[in-house]
Amino acid sequence: MKERVYSGRQFFHRQKNNEVKRLDTVIKNNSITPVEAGSIVTPKGFCAAGIHTGVKRYRLDLGVIYCEVPASSAAVYTLNKVQAAPIKVTKDSISKEGKLQAIIVNSGNANACTGTKGVEDAFTMRQATAEVFDIPERYVAVSSTGVIGEFLQIEKIVNGIKKIKALTQVKFDAAERFNEAILTTDTINKRACFQTTINGKTITFGGAAKGSGMIHPNMATMLAFITTDANIEPVWLQKALSHVIDLTFNRITVDGDTSTNDTVVVMASGLANNESLTDEHPEWDQFVSGLQMTCEHLAKKIARDGEGATKLIEVQVKGAMNDEDAGKVAKAIVGSDLVKSAIYGTDANWGRIICATGYSGAEINPDTIDISIGNIQTLKNGMPIPFSEEEATQYLGTENILIYVDLHLGDGYGKAWGCDLTYDYVRINAGYRT
The missing domain is CATH 3.10.20.340 (ArgJ beta chain, C-terminal domain)
Incomplete structure (x- = not known):
């Protein structure tokens, strides 16, 4: 032939x-650069940890991301009409001020379809994290992943939360331990880090994600957490995230299933000290492109690691x-x-x-x-x-x-x-x- x-x-x-053409031009001009060794703790103000609580037999199963200041925050969630208890708690937290300082994540149990007790357990996770880090409860987001329809082993998780703060001081493998703690059937840790310049200041984006099965657009069945040190108010961060999600995490599929727990959360510490970003800022496209590249990188890793x-x-x-x-x-x-x-x-x-x-x-x-x-x-x-x-x-x-x-x-x-x-x-x- x-x-x-x-x-x-x-x-x-x-x-x-x-709009898409403008963002593509920013990326093609190499003004967004990867940081090969970077992670969720590379942006200024962030630390993380992962710990084994016993919910899983051997692997790490509880992780936390902590910011030293209240961070502007935004999130998107699964479109499944059955939504897990942690989503309800995270929505409650972010709706208060649009600020977060900590995200607590457990794996091995989705805390989904668990009724009133599931919601109570998710609020217990939020309260315990707030007490350990000495921050208001409204500054804590909660996320869970794993088996649906089983109650949390909440005592083990709370005991883990009490110990996890000390581990955030260990910088050597903090991000990797967090990444491992949020995995279920994943075979690899999924991380990303990119940098750009806005107002002459270096802006860093870090990311971690999990997802391997039950992956389908709007969103995929996955958890993703993005950190940045950009200075931006919550309303504009939400606008940027909502735009980027449609071009990245909403464009991956493994098996056509959409989970009960899908969540993407972005925290912006503001510690890069750039001028506060809005969609009228002359370098708004630069920020959105950096966020897009971070999310796309994680989305592709999820798709490649499909079960x-x-x-x-x-x-x-x-x-x-x-x-x-x-x-x-x-x-x-x-x-x-x-x-x-x-x-x-x-x-x-x-x-x-x-x-x-x-x-x-x-x-x-x-x-x-x-x-x-x-x-x-x-x-x-x-x-x-x-x-x-x-x-x-x-x-x-x-x-x-x-x-x-x-x-x-x-x-x-x-x-x-x-x-x-x-x-x-x-x-x-x-x-x-x-």
Whole structure:
């Protein structure tokens, strides 16, 4: 069969709406830089710790992030109508002033579908943390992850909280211990750190996340915690986070399930001493881009660590009527079990890709669609073109898979991330409680 190779870079020249285009320009100008050894404690004012309480048999199961000053805070939560008790407590805390100083997180038990007792236990975690750190209860957020429908071993958790403050003074592996303490079926710690400059001040973003199964957009089933030393009021931090979430954590999927506990919390200490940020600040885009890169980095790590996954799949869509439609197409493709299975089996079955495009709910014209798998084009103007099956199979055997789709209808742009679907996903979830 005649081979035709099409450059992914040429094929996918980005065209986006004005706001997204501005943010993309900031990123391309290399004004946001990664800090390879950085973490949630790299921004000024933050410390963290992780401890073993006995809720899990061996692994760390309780973590805390603490800020030395009340930090401007913002959060987004699962859209599942069944929401776990910790979410109710965190919403209560942030609604008071939009400030937090501590986030306490337990793993091994989601404290979800546990009724009045579950809510009482979550408030007990908040109270115990406030007492240990000598801060108001309204400055404490609570988060939990693990098995649904079982009561917390609250005595073990409270005893752990009483001991955890001393561990925040240990800087050597504090962030790694926190990261480990929030994991469930994850196989790796997920962290991120980026820096930029605003008003001549270095602004740092740190992040930690967990998530491996029950991952689906709006949000994924995951917890994520972002720290920054930027000076910004809660209302503007919430605006930035809400925008960024839609472009990052709302664009990942593993298995189509949305959890009861999904939470993303951002804390901003203000200790970088930049001018207070609003959307009228001349470097507002710089801040939003830094937050976006941090969240995207964590989102991709979650997608790559999907239960049983062997590959990260990224779908990029351009030429849609608008960005929303582009996102719909990208999420439909990356969420398709048939696409995910084909990629696991190194089968360049582009028919599954166009099928997902068709049921995405976006406006499309089947006669104008281009599809490429990596740099191998398989469809042009809705018509199949010859390609090397051998080269496609070789490409699909790598760990990072890119799928490009051009709808040729407008300037809309979007992307989404997921993973392949493997035998191990069934094995892990068949025995999750045992």
